[in-house]
Amino acid sequence: MTSVSTAITLISRSEVGQAASAGTCSPNLAREPWAFDASPMPEYGPGASMHDVAPAATPRQGELPKEYRTASAEDLDRRILNAKEVLGDSVVILGHFYQRDEVVKYADFVGDSYQLARAATERSAAEAIIFCGVHFMAETADMLSTPQQAVILPNLAAGCSMADMADIDSVLECWDQLSDIFGSEPDAAGRQPVIPVTYMNSSAALKGFCGEHGGIVCTSSNAAAVLAWAFERGQRVLFFPDQHLGRNTAKAMGVPLEQMPLWNPRKAWGGTDEQTLRDSRVILWHGFCSVHKRFTVAQIEKARMEFPDVRVIVHPECPMPVVDAADEAGSTDYIRKAIEAAEPGSTFAVGTEITMVNRLAAQHPEHTIFCLDPVICPCSTMYRIHPGYLAWVLEGLLDGRVLNRITVPHSVADPARVALNRMLSVRP
Numbered sequence: 001m002t003s004v005s006t007a008i009t010l011i012s013r014s015e016v017g018q019a020a021s022a023g024t025c026s027p028n029l030a031r032e033p034w035a036f037d038a039s040p041m042p043e044y045g046p047g048a049s050m051h052d053v054a055p056a057a058t059p060r061q062g063e064l065p066k067e068y069r070t071a072s073a074e075d076l077d078r079r080i081l082n083a084k085e086v087l088g089d090s091v092v093i094l095g096h097f098y099q100r101d102e103v104v105k106y107a108d109f110v111g112d113s114y115q116l117a118r119a120a121t122e123r124s125a126a127e128a129i130i131f132c133g134v135h136f137m138a139e140t141a142d143m144l145s146t147p148q149q150a151v152i153l154p155n156l157a158a159g160c161s162m163a164d165m166a167d168i169d170s171v172l173e174c175w176d177q178l179s180d181i182f183g184s185e186p187d188a189a190g191r192q193p194v195i196p197v198t199y200m201n202s203s204a205a206l207k208g209f210c211g212e213h214g215g216i217v218c219t220s221s222n223a224a225a226v227l228a229w230a231f232e233r234g235q236r237v238l239f240f241p242d243q244h245l246g247r248n249t250a251k252a253m254g255v256p257l258e259q260m261p262l263w264n265p266r267k268a269w270g271g272t273d274e275q276t277l278r279d280s281r282v283i284l285w286h287g288f289c290s291v292h293k294r295f296t297v298a299q300i301e302k303a304r305m306e307f308p309d310v311r312v313i314v315h316p317e318c319p320m321p322v323v324d325a326a327d328e329a330g331s332t333d334y335i336r337k338a339i340e341a342a343e344p345g346s347t348f349a350v351g352t353e354i355t356m357v358n359r360l361a362a363q364h365p366e367h368t369i370f371c372l373d374p375v376i377c378p379c380s381t382m383y384r385i386h387p388g389y390l391a392w393v394l395e396g397l398l399d400g401r402v403l404n405r406i407t408v409p410h411s412v413a414d415p416a417r418v419a420l421n422r423m424l425s426v427r428p
């Protein structure tokens with residue numbers, strides 16, 4: 001018991017970059033984002049920002065000025081704190097649960113993507129909202145904030161590999177093929193042939209698509225209620241981009257696995273066939289979170305062997321066998337609250353992003369908390385937000401320049417808000 005909790009505490013108190021070099025899913029995590037850019041063979045992965053090979057539509061980050069690349073951690077700390085003090089209430093910094101500690105320590109709010117977007121709307125005095133998360137989160141904050149507020153993503157290359165797995169062109173192509181099969185007329189009960197449901201972890205374009213086609217957005221907290229809403233209005237659901245959240249949620253609602261075909265956008269007819277689609281209740285997009293798919297049943301079995309009283313909680317973005325083998329599955333907020341409410345001395349094995357697990361372990365020394373995956377693997381795209389980028393955008397504001405503003409055009413934001421508001425009308 002001691003060895004695990006001690007290791008976690010040590011990691012959470014050290015620089016993530018230093019810990020990363022000790023045994024992570026990628027040695028690139030030990031380097032700074034701009035150092036990774038100089039790699040002769042950059043890839044879409046940890047730390048990349050300027051010359052990586054991310055999908056074509058993914059925003060690229062221009063070169064960070066040298067003064068921020070060469071500044072010491074102490075210098076960046078001093079500059080960030082000074083800018084925050086001078087800017088006062090005119091700026092609010094939001095930090096996602098998965099954001100690295102050396103950035104999140106400057107955040108005015110820490111939460112999941114939806115909590116943070118809502119927090120932004122509650123700080124109406126803030127002219128600038130600096131979102132230390134990933135691109136789709138900043139888009140959502142822009143759509144929910146006022147037009148006078150500028151949402152800033154410190155590193156434009158902080159995307160989400162899962163969100164990138166469903167681009168609007170592929171979804172439109174899929175929709176056309178489904179329309180060829182099902183047409184667009186409702187059945188005798190008034191239910192549409194297909195209701196599109198997008199996870200919050202998707203581009204604004206996909207949220208807009210859902211708004212325009214009678215669909216809705218869901219989060220990992222309300223996915224079951226949203227699916228129930230969709231089943232009332234549709235004969236079947238097209239769920240994207242995360243197959244695992246869709247499968248885990250629908251299975252728990254009693255939908256048989258054979259009625260949940262996978263749609264692979266790289267294959268003709270999604271890799272399935274017309275009859276299977278006709279028999280379907282939920283068509284699952286072939287997307288996944290590269291962080292959560294690392295968790296395995298073997299890890300859970302090992303945790304149970306070493307800690308017989310362990311409580312295993314995993315995120316519903318984990319594969320179905322992992323969710324089935326766990327004691328509970330729930331959103332980041334669910335995990336946080338479950339740990340807060342537990343009797344002192346409890347033992348938790350958690351299947352979610354390592355930065356959040358380490359932080360929970362540090363905040364709750366009364367428990368033993370460890371990550372199911374022994375190999376440290378942070379959300380590599382969120383990891384691209386570095387204090388250097390934060391100092392750069394803050395000092396830009398001091399100079400009267402809004403750097404890296406994320407703006408969703410009205411043509412996308414208006415229908416996307418329709419889908420978001422439908423979600424808000426659903427009672428979990």
Ligand code: SF4
Pocket residue numbers: 098134159160161162163201289290291292353379380381382
């Ligand atoms: S943890 Fe996974 S789903 Fe969440 S932002 Fe990172 S890549 Fe995307």
